[in-house]
Amino acid sequence: MLRRTLPRALSSASSSLHGVPLDATSINANVxxxxxxxxxxxxxxxxxxxxxxxxxxxxxxxxxxxxxxxxxxxxxQLPLSFHRDVLALCISPHLASDHPSAFNPDAVERAQKYATEMGGGVGSYTNSQGILAVREEIAAFITERDGYPAYVDRIYLTNGASEGVRMLLTCLLRGGELHDGLLTPIPQYPLYSASLTLLGGTLVPYHLNESMDWGVQMENLAEALATARGNGVEVRGIAVINPGNPTGNILAEDQIKDIIQMAVDNKLVILADEVYQSNIWKEGASFSSFKKVACDMGYHGEDGDERLQLVSFHSTSKGYFGECGLRGGYMEVHGIGPEVRAELYKLASLSLCSNTVGQLAMGMMVNPPKPGDPSYQTxxxxxxxxxxxxxxxxxxxxxxxxxxxxxxxxxxxxxxxxxxxxxxxxxxxxxxxxxxxxxxxxxxxxxxxxxxxxxxxxxxxxxxxxxxxxxxxxxxxxxxxxxxxxxxxxxxxxxxxxxxx
Amino acid sequence: MLRRTLPRALSSASSSLHGVPLDATSINANVxxxxxxxxxxxxxxxxxxxxxxxxxxxxxxxxxxxxxxxxxxxxxQLPLSFHRDVLALCISPHLASDHPSAFNPDAVERAQKYATEMGGGVGSYTNSQGILAVREEIAAFITERDGYPAYVDRIYLTNGASEGVRMLLTCLLRGGELHDGLLTPIPQYPLYSASLTLLGGTLVPYHLNESMDWGVQMENLAEALATARGNGVEVRGIAVINPGNPTGNILAEDQIKDIIQMAVDNKLVILADEVYQSNIWKEGASFSSFKKVACDMGYHGEDGDERLQLVSFHSTSKGYFGECGLRGGYMEVHGIGPEVRAELYKLASLSLCSNTVGQLAMGMMVNPPKPGDPSYQTxxxxxxxxxxxxxxxxxxxxxxxxxxxxxxxxxxxxxxxxxxxxxxxxxxxxxxxxxxxxxxxxxxxxxxxxxxxxxxxxxxxxxxxxxxxxxxxxxxxxxxxxxxxxxxxxxxxxxxxxxxx
The missing domain is CATH 3.90.1150.10 (Aspartate Aminotransferase, domain 1)
Structure with missing residues (x-):
């Protein structure tokens, strides 16, 4: 039995007899x-x-x-009233009965729905992938947004989007001498560069074109990929931030299509960082998700079809919610087989689950009051x-x-x-x-x-x-x-x- | 400038020209x-x-x-009223003015104190180490418990204790061919074995003695250390779970003293998992923290004194709180120099901060109502x-x-x-x-x-x-x-x- 707990075989005999204290010279160099x-x-x-x-x-x-x-x-920036009231009710359920006039009936109803689903309330660990009712709300939101189905077993609730990115990269980057790399936009959000360094991966830069509104240029991408491969890097994925951070660029569907085709041709996992999808300022512009464009192209990601592998990330921290401190987030995987999904579940279970309040906030972000609901106008x-x-x-x-x-x-x-x-x-x-x-x-x-x-x-x-x-x-x-x-x-x-x- | 974002030099030229999809054979083997x-x-x-x-x-x-x-x-198990009411007030501050009779004045006061400290409320990112007011509450709690001072710059709020353990192990285990290892009790809580595997570290087992109430035997420890070193493992730390999980054993001060001395002699970082410190059932027994015993022995952990390096973990999930879903936790480092503390801060900042509701719950767990406070009797x-x-x-x-x-x-x-x-x-x-x-x-x-x-x-x-x-x-x-x-x-x-x- 015990052997199962010994993670690796031992060979060399280089250890010190008196130990090495934890200091600036002996800390993990990647950190x-x-x-x-x-x-x-x-x-x-x-x-x-x-x-x-x-x-x-x-x-x-x-x-x-x-x-x-x-x-x-x-x-x-002020929080929105509906979801905060529901969260307060989930945290102190007695408020609904003690002070019925304090809350809109749809807020009370939503809180009761979550309470029923969670059993022990916000104090319980949830399923490591997240509360089922919230994953159902997210799946419905994605389905409505894209016009293509989404599934609860492909959605993982995370503490903010960053945790999802790290989980995915932990699976993708094999470390050691394999030189696994990730195509990363320059400029980029430093979560990517820092996580790559930490996990022993290689950042493969592709430049966004400032003179063309920070757009992605396919020739830059192709060149970056070829150069990296020439240098012995196993390029395993591509990060795309859309709308862009720090650039503010919005990708057009044609550009997304080109990136998807390139990912398919080169077996790259797309990490689509779409946390700013509600922050669209350009007149007449709209957000298209990678998932939607992929499905338009026929990459439906059914089990067994791993031609296109795509993971998209979302967060409660941006958009109009701005709920950074609650650490709500999710990732949806697409074209990722059940075995890898099981490994992601195991990784999530190592932290037991993401925080319940962030999970519920995410549920309400994707499923806000509807026209006719008492809380809708506010x-x-x-x-x-x-x-x-x-x-x-x-x-x-x-x-x-x-x-x-x-x-x-x-x-x-x-x-x-x-x-x-x-x-x-x-x-x-x-x-x-x-x-x-x-x-x-x-x-x-x-x-x-x-x-x-x-x-x-x-x-x-x-x-x-x-x-x-x-x-x-x-x-x-x-x-x-x-x-x-x-x-x-x-x-x-x-x-x-x-x-x- | 760009060179700064390239995490590693490239040498070999072994990459594939058509990429490798993410599947069960190409996933990070440690996962x-x-x-x-x-x-x-x-x-x-x-x-x-x-x-x-x-x-x-x-x-x-x-x-x-x-x-x-x-x-x-x-x-x-029901949550405690005081901290849930304060959390509800932090989430929906209007409740205090709209329904003043719903809350005890000390709950309102505490919520106001946290609100003032946080600026933007629970929706803001906090300092990556955690809200200062909460770290002050934790430092006061530790000082009172142990009779020795604790400092806010050595306390890190985390999403549950697990995140702290992983952060610390990420710093401690250098991976690659170094065979860094951690003395780990058998039986152990599998967070340790799984994290070691994930981070490429080596689990060095030391057996707890079932026939002696699952106590730690120093000869087992010494033998485990010697064997591992003989096998080329660089043993860098020792995990101790007290009270024990899964064993329920409580360590006596003498045992803790022996373990500390051994850690000092062998330059091992002690990971003291003390999340069950309020769950003491044995008649007449009491909990002694590693920090307290270390200070009794003269290891005060001032900067510059790294003779004993100790990190202790605590959580809102156990004790009488049982607030698992809120993911509150902290770690306190002792005898860990400012450079490593800065690296831990950076690691924390990669996730921006732990969730605010969990942080506040931790504050109230260590600083509950006092005799005379309106909420005390309840x-x-x-x-x-x-x-x-x-x-x-x-x-x-x-x-x-x-x-x-x-x-x-x-x-x-x-x-x-x-x-x-x-x-x-x-x-x-x-x-x-x-x-x-x-x-x-x-x-x-x-x-x-x-x-x-x-x-x-x-x-x-x-x-x-x-x-x-x-x-x-x-x-x-x-x-x-x-x-x-x-x-x-x-x-x-x-x-x-x-x-x-």
């Missing part, structure tokens, strides 16, 4: 190498400044404006207000950035970010080099010190050699946005003046 | 090899039976009794009722098991499980071998088919060669416990009769 810019040096610096401000030091600004991360509620107003304000703010930010010296910025067609290009002087480049930091990080630190506005340097996302960018969310509340942009413009001008060649 | 018995074959079988029952099939029993996992609320009664009922149930289970033919069971001094030894006939061994499954799994499947009671085979936890066990929780509610034990005894008798040599 040390991983970088996560969204919470990197600029954020560290802002935390130091916050401590100094709290200790009474006078800084050139009164408050911090965290534009480093898509964290809407931290910038006072829901629809709250949702509309958030989305239209985000749209206006995206335009404000785009306009203001393009008016600044040395800055050009593509429109954010979708998602929650602008990723402007900045052209800085040789003097600025030299000043950064003197400090031993990337030029864009130097720029962001200067802006932070001057204004309290927290940006993320483009180097954290990857960018074409000899170009510089930063990422900013457009999440500051609408009444403060104009002022924030004025402050940014003024600090930017000061930076440019201070660094003229 | 495939990992086993997680608590949700293994017996649970799979129970899910199949549940589907059949739901489809109308008549089974020999009316309901399932999931004793496979410590999931108290699923067996109708809290104290709820807590007392749960703990005294669990104590009675632990005794009922122990007594009933020992009365069954061929079963001996140590007292569960702590935790939520009994881990009886079963002696089965040659005929039973042969019947299991004919099916190609371990004998104890065969036994548990038979009991399940007959009764709906879900047990976990001892082979899932590891056991001495030629011994057989199973693990059962004692969580069925007190009014059903007698009946459950009767049903189990009767099915056990039938099994014994059916398998006489």
């Amino acid at each position: 040390r190498a991983a970088e996560y810019a969204v919470r990197g040096n600029v954020l560290e610096r802002s935390m130091e400044l916050q401590r100094r401000m709290a200790a009474g030091e006078m800084l050139p600004f009164k408050k911090f404006v965290p534009c480093n991360i898509g964290n809407p509620h931290a910038l006072l 829901f629809e107003k709250e949702r509309g207000d958030i989305l239209s304000s985000l749209r206006r703010r995206s335009m404000m930010v785009h306009k203001a950035l393009n008016e600044m010296e040395g800055i050009t910025c593509n429109k954010a067609d979708g998602a929650l970010y602008a990723f402007p290009r900045i052209r800085l002087s040789n003097k600025a480049v030299q000043a950064a080099a003197d400090k031993g930091i990337p030029t864009d990080e130097y720029y962001c630190l200067k802006i932070l010190d001057e204004t309290g506005i927290i940006l993320v340097p483009g180097s954290g996302f990857g960018q074409e050699e000899d170009t510089l960018h930063f990422r900013t969310t457009f999440l500051p509340s609408e009444d403060t946005m104009e002022e924030t942009l004025k402050v940014l413009a003024s600090a930017h001008n000061k930076f440019m003046d201070d660094h003229r060649d | 495939r090899a990992a086993e997680y018995a608590v949700r293994g074959n017996v649970l799979e079988r129970s899910m199949e039976l549940q589907r059949r029952m739901a489809a109308g099939e008549m089974l020999p029993f009316k309901k399932f009794v999931p004793c496979n996992i410590g999931n108290p609320h699923a067996l109708l 809290f104290e009664k709820e807590r007392g009722d749960i703990l005294s009922s669990l104590r009675r149930r632990s005794m009922m289970v122990h007594k009933a098991l020992n009365e069954m033919e061929g079963i001996t069971c140590n007292k569960a001094d702590g935790a939520l499980y009994a881990f009886p030894r079963i002696r089965l006939s040659n005929k039973a061994v042969q019947a299991a071998a004919d099916k190609g499954i371990p004998t104890d799994e065969y036994y548990c499947l038979k009991i399940l088919d007959e009764t709906g009671i879900i047990l976990v085979p001892g082979s899932g936890f590891g056991q001495e060669e030629d011994t057989l066990h199973f693990r059962t929780t004692f969580l069925p509610s007190e009014d059903t416990m007698e009946e459950t034990l009767k049903v189990l005894a009767s099915a056990h008798n039938k099994f014994m009769d059916d398998h006489r040599d």
Whole structure:
């Protein structure tokens, strides 16, 4: 029996007799190498400044404006009433009977439905794949969105989308000397680069074209794949972020079709990061899921048909929900056989299950009040207000950035970010080099010190050699946005003046 | 800039030109090899039976009794009122103003304190290490419990304790050809074996002594360490579960002292899994934390003093809270330097933060209402009722098991499980071998088919060669416990009769 618990055969005899303490030299090298810019040096610096401000030091600004991360509620975006009330009822069920007037009947009904389904309520572990009733809501949502069926046994609830991405990559990347790699857009969301480093995989970069609204160019993809294979990398998948983070680009169906065909031809698993699918700002544009386009092309992903392998990710953190802290998310697998699905289930079961409140929030995000429901009007107003304000703010930010010296910025067609290009002087480049930091990080630190506005340097996302960018969310509340942009413009001008060649 | 995102240099040229689909043969072999018995074959079988029952099939029993996992609320243990009300208020803050009579003033006050601290409420990402106010509550709790200071920068909030264990092991195990290993008790909670397999580490087993109440024997430990080193394993740490899972053993301070000294002498990081610290059933026994004993011995873990490296884990899922679904947990590191702490912070930041509701639940678990607070009496009664009922149930289970033919069971001094030894006939061994499954799994499947009671085979936890066990929780509610034990005894008798040599 015991042998079953011994994970690997032992051969070499190189161990130390007195042990090795856990320190910076003996930590897993992949952990040390991983970088996560969204919470990197600029954020560290802002935390130091916050401590100094709290200790009474006078800084050139009164408050911090965290534009480093898509964290809407931290910038006072309000939660939607319906799902919060249902969650409160699930957490304290006595509220419904003690204070019946406090809740709409559809909220009470939904909470009862979830309670019945969960048995022991939010305090119980759920099925490791997630609460069945929630997976049913998700399957219905996908079916309605795409016009093709979705199945509960192919949906996995996760703590945010990040956990799903990591689970999938854990299965996909075999580590060791196999040099398994993932085609990853540049610029990219650093979850991908950091997870690849951590798991011993290889990042295979494909460049998005800034001069074409950050679109995917198939020739770039083909070249990246050929180069990587020439270098001995076993390319196993491709990550696509649509709408794009940090770029804001929305892929057209034709582009998605081309990517799918390329994935089929080259047996690549597509990781479709679609967490911004409700954040569409471009007039007349709409979101098409990879799943929908795949099915249009005849890749229906039935068991036994693994021609196209696709995993799509979604989250409660973005869209109009903005529920980052609840850590709700799911992934849907397509063309992934039952054996691999069972392995994903096992991986999920190692954490027992994702958190129940995040699971329920996801259920309500995909299944909100319908016309005629008592909570519908409020829901629809709250949702509309958030989305239209985000749209206006995206335009404000785009306009203001393009008016600044040395800055050009593509429109954010979708998602929650602008990723402007900045052209800085040789003097600025030299000043950064003197400090031993990337030029864009130097720029962001200067802006932070001057204004309290927290940006993320483009180097954290990857960018074409000899170009510089930063990422900013457009999440500051609408009444403060104009002022924030004025402050940014003024600090930017000061930076440019201070660094003229 | 771009070079920073390329995680590894490439050398060999062995890649395939047409790609490798993700299937059972091409999945990461470590994922495939990992086993997680608590949700293994017996649970799979129970899910199949549940589907059949739901489809109308008549089974020999009316309901399932999931004793496979410590999931108290699923067996109708009630949540405590105070923390659930505070959570409801944090989720729907308007409830406090709209329905002031619904909540005790201390619940309202606590919710306001958390809201102020979080800025954007439960919908915001928090500091990746967790909400500062909660870490302060945890530090105060540890200081009070141990009589030695604890620090917020050494505490990390996690989604349950499992996530903390995995984070720590991810840092500790370097993978590749280094054969890093972890001393792990046998029997153990399979999170350890599965995580080791997944991370490419080596499980170094040390046996707990069943005839001495499952105590740790230092000579077993020394021998396990020497053998592993002789086999070329770099032993980097030791996992200790106290109170024990699945054994229920409570370590005495002297034993803890010996283990600490051994860890110091051999530079082993101690992973102290202390999630059952409130589940102490033995008359006169009390829980001593590894941290407290370490400080008693003079290992205060100041920065620069890494003689003893200790990480302790706690969770909202056990104790009297039983809040499994909320996924609250923390780890405290001790004697771990600032550089490694920064790496742990970075790892945490890759998931952005653990879920906020679980974080707040943890805060209230370690900082419940105090005497004089409006919620105190209710809290104290709820807590007392749960703990005294669990104590009675632990005794009922122990007594009933020992009365069954061929079963001996140590007292569960702590935790939520009994881990009886079963002696089965040659005929039973042969019947299991004919099916190609371990004998104890065969036994548990038979009991399940007959009764709906879900047990976990001892082979899932590891056991001495030629011994057989199973693990059962004692969580069925007190009014059903007698009946459950009767049903189990009767099915056990039938099994014994059916398998006489």
